Amino acid sequence: MTSTLLRLVATALIVGTVAACSTPPSPPSPSRPGVIAPPPATGTVVWPGDTGPLPPPMAQPKSRWIPVRWAELPGFSDDALHEAWNAWIKSCERPVPPFTALCGDVRRLSIATGEEQRAWLIARLQPYRIEATDGNADGLLTAYYEPMIDAARQPGNGYTVPVYRTPATLGSRKPWYTRQQIDTLPEAQAALAGRAIAWLRDPVESMVLHIQGSGRLRITEPDGSVSLVRVAYAGTNDQPYQSVGRWLLDQGLTRDATWPGIRAWLAANPQRTNELLWSNPRYVFFREEPLSGLDAEFGPRGAQGVPLTPGRSIAVDRQSIPYGTPVWLASSGPQVQLSRMVLAQDTGSAILGAVRADFFTGWGPEAGDIAGRLKQNLRLWALWPRANF
Structure with a gap:
């Protein structure tokens, strides 16, 4: 557009x-x-x-x-x-x-x-x-919308949050690992080894991407060039979706559950970032799509x-x-x-x-x-x- x-x-x-x-x-x-x-x-x-x-x-x-x-x-x-x-x-x-x-x-x-x-x-x-x-x-x-997020093809230099393709073992257990287990269990991380499309800087941007279901990434490639791609919804871990805004309201931690309100709360409580993110056990996997010409409109x-x-x-x-x-x-x-x-x-x-x-x-x-x-x-x-x- x-x-x-x-x-x-x-x-x-x-x-x-x-x-x-x-x-x-x-x-x-x-x-x-x-x-x-x-x-x-x-x-x-x-x-x-x-x-x-x-x-x-x-x-x-x-x-x-x-x-x-x-x-x-x-x-x-x-x-x-x-x-x-x-x-x-x-x-x-x-x-x-x-x-x-x-x-x-x-x-x-x-x-x-x-x-x-x-x-x-x-x-x-x-x-x-x-x-x-x-x-x-x-x-x-x-x-809802498509977030536009800076990313890198390889981790490092502040890019630490992966955007994963669907794991090969997704069908081996239903539901698959929760968001917290994906972040912490060695067996879940082993199942996702080599499955990262790109890496983001901010775990909150990653959560936004998961909730919206797709996004546009400005990816810094290994040779230093920058490409624009879409990451589209490819599947989930079959865990129930829970609203992080609702979690904040239920905990009595905020009266503003919009994304600006959620970001303001996180800025004041950075030590509770994982607690907030893990309140939503659903995890989304993506596929990479080219983005050019009419596709971009x-x-x-x-x-x-x-x-x-x-x-x-x-x-x-x-x-x-x-x-x-x-x-x-x-x-x-x-x-x-x-x-x-x-x-x-x-x-x-x-x-x-x-x-x-x-x-x-x-x-x-x-x-x-x-x-x-x-x-x-x-x-x-x-x-x-x-x-x-």
Whole structure:
């Protein structure tokens, strides 16, 4: 991602304005993302082509979907849909039913105007408000990103923390060694001998990399040259994930469990670094991938198997929202105001529940600052193909 594009993503996240839902739709304004607003009163807004009878509700294993009019979606007239289209085209590289049949139109409309894309959405898709099985439509939005970390191909000169490939003996015991055992037991270290991709300076940066699931490394090679590579998720030790922030809160050690708060606590308590890190027994293994050309303009591949798009890809609970589903996301809070179309292209061990999403912000410090602080309310609408097409 270029620095200009990253600034645009960050600006779109931080600066939002209320999209008026009580007046007829205005022309698209890509720079005005909306915020959560109550659905308009019946009859106040009617989108052309959205006047027929509503279909029945749909059920997913962890959620129920309630059909609604397009007018319920806050900010629908304002979203820069061409940005979402880039993510949808990526989903069409690994299409899933019932969206496979739409991919020809999706590709064709990649150069269409926002008005044409909006009209096609209304004609072909039906929005469903996603609720928990008890009818609760409110949920939680968090965010994740790709950290950018300096590394070395060989240990030394302060580079002491390994980034490991999957060990050959991973399948020999389930679960595999815990994080603490990997750091301290000779047999675990012997199983990982020669498996380091690179070495980092900071164990906290290593933990961030493990929690995010992928990252970009600026690696100093043995000949002194520097290469940029991606380390992508390859597997885990099958131990349960435990939040280090939750551990701090439960211990009464901090009231700020964001990453800035965690780093501040560690700076004041460096002797307790291992105690904090070992509170999360899960350990992630990685694979190295080249990073150049178009690969550098997108994120890592998510669970759907397609590259993630900054600001337009989310991780979801697949028992609530199937991979490849276009989703309308609305969230407002102290960090960001969002109302936009995104694609469900990933999942995560902590992303559980009917109305739950992890928002991919991109890579680098700005994306990390947003991701480290974002934790606020959420509403979601699934955009599902109409039965009459």
